Amino acid sequence: MSGDWLTADEQRAWRTYLRMSSLLPAALNRQLSQDSGLTLPEYEVLVQLSEAPGQVLRPFQICEALNWEQSRLSHQLTRMQRRGLVARQECEADGRGAFVVLTAAGADAIGSAAPGHVAAVRRLMFDRLSEDERAAFEQACAAIVAALTGLPR
Amino acid sequence: MSGDWLTADEQRAWRTYLRMSSLLPAALNRQLSQDSGLTLPEYEVLVQLSEAPGQVLRPFQICEALNWEQSRLSHQLTRMQRRGLVARQECEADGRGAFVVLTAAGADAIGSAAPGHVAAVRRLMFDRLSEDERAAFEQACAAIVAALTGLPR
DNA sequence: GGAGGGTAGATGATCCGTCATTGATTCCGC
């Protein structure tokens, strides 16, 4: 290949990142679905709803909180509605909009799933990082996020 | 929620990571498909094949190189075969197995896609990280990978 | 009050990824 490829150091770092970024979500997803029957995206939506006053949110609020595309959320809500985890309700104040409410089954699911998920995050990531490593890792992630969102470093 | 949630520091780091891990692959994917019509998984497979002697690999070799599940690769190869990027051939030495070969179209695609993709990786990640940050980031990723693959730290 | 632009959300198509299963072959011990 012509052009400048990554340096050896960069390439190693990049491949290590790629490896982590494929293994970690897969592991979390597996833990979650085995232990509680929830998927990771379902979990994330349920967290938002369970923390909301009245356990109700507008779809666009969930999108903002999770940095999701609107259409992704819409599909996700359709599946979760089918599974009885959430329900959709009309929004009288804004005829275009809708409300998403946490069902009893949804509240139940998130309640029993959370401890195991948090434990997995801790076990797979934070137990492995020293205080300094955690800070450095966060800083690197933040720098990359800044590049991605066009903000100055 | 009962149980111990993450500390404030951990939570912030976790959310930053989540944000990056959703934005970065999406950005790379977008760049790649807009500039060259390839998807990120397609690109990764093509890289392996293009670097292989004779541009031929056994499926399980690609799996090992990319840390992919076998079935994931099989589906991916089916799609790529349909698009004419790779071809499958019989393996006479091992009747169970198969060969995957890079087609001319596939070689073409990877050749024209690589420079832009490398530039994007550099621009979005390595241009944003100092030497030290890059090293710290890699070290953290490696520690997490170790946790995920059950190896000692 | 009507037209036009912007916003909220749903939907279909397509690709991606995992799990469970299956088919075929090779390897190994007896």
Add this chain to the structure above:
DNA sequence: GCGGAATCAATGACGGATCATCTACCCTCC
């Protein structure tokens, strides 16, 4: 050799993510 275990790979079903498009409604300005 032969029978069972392990290996290589394909497939169907399903959930996930993106893109393009569509509908419906709100809001503003004339």
